[in-house]
Amino acid sequence: MAEPLLELKSVSKTFGGLTANNQVSFKVQPGEIGGLIGPNGAGKTTLFNVISGYYAPSHGRILFNGQDISGKPPYQLAGLGIGRTFQVVKPFPGLSVLENVLIASFLRYPRRAEAEKHAWRILETTGLADRAEVSAAGLTLAGRKRLEIGKALALEPSLLLLDEVVAGLNPTEVDQTIELILKLRDQGVTILIVEHIMRVIMRICDRLVVLNYGEKIAEGTPQEISNNPSVIEAYLGEAAA
Amino acid sequence: MRSKIIALSMLAVLGLGVVPLFVSDTFVLRILTEAIMWIGLAITFDVLAGYTGYLNFGHGAFFGIGAYTTAIMMVRANWPFAMALLAGAVVTALCALAAGFPTLRLRGAYFAIATWALSLAIQQLALIMTITGGPDGMRLPPFLNPLYFFYLMLGVVATTFFLLWFLLERAPFGLKLKAIREDEQGAKSLGLNPTRLKIQAFVLSAVPTGILGGVYAYWITFIDPASTLSDLVSDQALVMVVFGGMGTLIGPVIGAVLIFTFKTVFWAYLSDFQLLYLIILGAVIALSVVFLPNGLWGTILSRNGGGGQRNRDLAKRRERDKKEEAKKQTLADGLKACTQKEGGK
Numbered sequence: 001m002a003e004p005l006l007e008l009k010s011v012s013k014t015f016g017g018l019t020a021n022n023q024v025s026f027k028v029q030p031g032e033i034g035g036l037i038g039p040n041g042a043g044k045t046t047l048f049n050v051i052s053g054y055y056a057p058s059h060g061r062i063l064f065n066g067q068d069i070s071g072k073p074p075y076q077l078a079g080l081g082i083g084r085t086f087q088v089v090k091p092f093p094g095l096s097v098l099e100n101v102l103i104a105s106f107l108r109y110p111r112r113a114e115a116e117k118h119a120w121r122i123l124e125t126t127g128l129a130d131r132a133e134v135s136a137a138g139l140t141l142a143g144r145k146r147l148e149i150g151k152a153l154a155l156e157p158s159l160l161l162l163d164e165v166v167a168g169l170n171p172t173e174v175d176q177t178i179e180l181i182l183k184l185r186d187q188g189v190t191i192l193i194v195e196h197i198m199r200v201i202m203r204i205c206d207r208l209v210v211l212n213y214g215e216k217i218a219e220g221t222p223q224e225i226s227n228n229p230s231v232i233e234a235y236l237g238e239a240a241a
Numbered sequence: 242m243r244s245k246i247i248a249l250s251m252l253a254v255l256g257l258g259v260v261p262l263f264v265s266d267t268f269v270l271r272i273l274t275e276a277i278m279w280i281g282l283a284i285t286f287d288v289l290a291g292y293t294g295y296l297n298f299g300h301g302a303f304f305g306i307g308a309y310t311t312a313i314m315m316v317r318a319n320w321p322f323a324m325a326l327l328a329g330a331v332v333t334a335l336c337a338l339a340a341g342f343p344t345l346r347l348r349g350a351y352f353a354i355a356t357w358a359l360s361l362a363i364q365q366l367a368l369i370m371t372i373t374g375g376p377d378g379m380r381l382p383p384f385l386n387p388l389y390f391f392y393l394m395l396g397v398v399a400t401t402f403f404l405l406w407f408l409l410e411r412a413p414f415g416l417k418l419k420a421i422r423e424d425e426q427g428a429k430s431l432g433l434n435p436t437r438l439k440i441q442a443f444v445l446s447a448v449p450t451g452i453l454g455g456v457y458a459y460w461i462t463f464i465d466p467a468s469t470l471s472d473l474v475s476d477q478a479l480v481m482v483v484f485g486g487m488g489t490l491i492g493p494v495i496g497a498v499l500i501f502t503f504k505t506v507f508w509a510y511l512s513d514f515q516l517l518y519l520i521i522l523g524a525v526i527a528l529s530v531v532f533l534p535n536g537l538w539g540t541i542l543s544r545n546g547g548g549g550q551r552n553r554d555l556a557k558r559r560e561r562d563k564k565e566e567a568k569k570q571t572l573a574d575g576l577k578a579c580t581q582k583e584g585g586k
Binding site for chain 1: 411412413416417419420422423424426427428429430431432433434
């Protein structure tokens with residue numbers, strides 16, 4: 001098997017007495033779409049924050065391209081090729097959509113003219129070009145989620161971490177976002193996605209990791225996961241299993 | 242719009258530069274010199290307040306540090322003015338570095354309070370030390386040449402303005418600072434190092450302020466903690482910036498001119514009612530926060546499409562780029578067609 005792009009080696013994150021992630025290990029292969037699922041409070045977002053450098057892991061190691069990145073700050077990871085979105089979207093509301101993406105473009109294109117060209121390309125890929133001049137605060141939720149993806153994409157990441165990018169969208173918008181994600185995968189971007197909507201997860205993910213109470217309880221293809229008794233138990237309770 | 246502003250600013254600097262040819266009244270010259278100084282204090286305040294989102298109530302302290310360093314080097318060490326001024330700039334930069342690391346971890350009101358406390362501490366320090374002359378202040382060797390100080394102040398402020406304009410409005414630096422202002426956590430994930438950017442902004446704001454302090458000290462020839470290190474310097478800069486429009490660089494210039502003119506007229510003709518000045522100033526700032534939250538210039542900008550103008554410029558440039566690319570493409574296609582024909586033969 002090829003060298004994994006991302007590898008977690010028994011990563012734990014504790015806040016005082018609370019264990020948010022307990023010895024989680026898994027790998028993401030280059031070119032695949034990995035899914036991270038689990039009931040509310042399972043520690044998915046915390047794990048995302050650990051991978052993207054917002055929290056340092058309490059134990060364990062994270063390897064990216066074989067390089068140990070545990071505890072490196074987010075802005076260094078962005079430079080190494082990890083882009084992420086936030087569940088609670090973080091647009092720069094006082095700036096235009098274009099400026100939002102432009103700021104992210106400076107990482108790979110320090111010169112302004114080239115950064116602008118790059119930003120326009122990103123806006124076209126994400127379907128935001130016609131809204132480029134609008135202030136980011138004036139976008140709909142769907143638009144803001146797209147902008148979130150656009151900003152992460154402008155970093156030209158090799159690994160893209162998507163935190164609930166389809167939650168709260170209507171069915172048409174969900175389909176558009178799925179299309180976008182698949183297009184990115186085809187362009188060679190490796191994706192790790194956290195999502196609650198099973199319809200989406202089952203459709204696009206190559207492999208799934210299931211978390212419950214901070215621990216990995218299952219891993220496998222969507223097919224295997226949907227038949228796994230401990231996963232059904234975590235979601236629906238013992239009786240159902 | 243942007244190139245128009247630069248052209249207008251250059252015109253304004255030139256216009257001010259020729260004023261002494263027509264006006265020889267030292268009183269007018271003095272007023273103008275001080276007005277220019279306040280423009281400088283307002284635009285440097287805007288670097289942190291408007292662009293980065295940090296209200297720095299220690300701004301006046303940097304002014305005082307520059308003034309005192311210049312005075313101490315000239316009086317106690319007999320350095321020439323130019324070298325003493327340079328020392329003032331260096332010491333201000335070092336102080337900004339030292340003060341920035343702990344305070345810039347704080348946000349909002351906490352940062353404002355911390356910098357305010359720091360500036361009070363520096364004022365107290367100047368009061369008890371002997372090298373600063375304590376409460377009696379310091380007297381500098383007098384150099385009574387109003388023209389010299391007018392041009393020096395104009396030179397320093399104009400240089401600062403064009404430098405800030407380039408860094409904040411043209412170079413990526415300004416947008417990066419705005420990203421920090423809008424969402425620091427979000428900015429981190431886009432490859433921006435907030436600590437580094439904030440420290441850079443802090444130093445960029447402090448150094449010209451320190452230089453202005455040094456020029457002021459030599460010009461006025463007398464400094465003491467009560468006037469030079471009072472928090473009134475920060476307060477007035479804040480009022481000018483908020484009234485003119487934060488984060489626009491032009492707004493603070495307008496705010497400084499209007500507020501300073503108002504102050505001067507008031508003190509010249511209504512000096513019996515000095516108490517009224519502060520009351521009116523307070524009312525103006527309260528009203529402008531409520532009715533003109535974006536300040537004068539900010540309101541004008543948004544009426545005229547504001548950011549839209551800037552973005553329309555960007556869109557125009559994009560159109561041009563597209564056309565050029567299309568031209569290149571047709572050229573390439575033409576070449577290809579030609580070579581294919583050649584090959585066919």
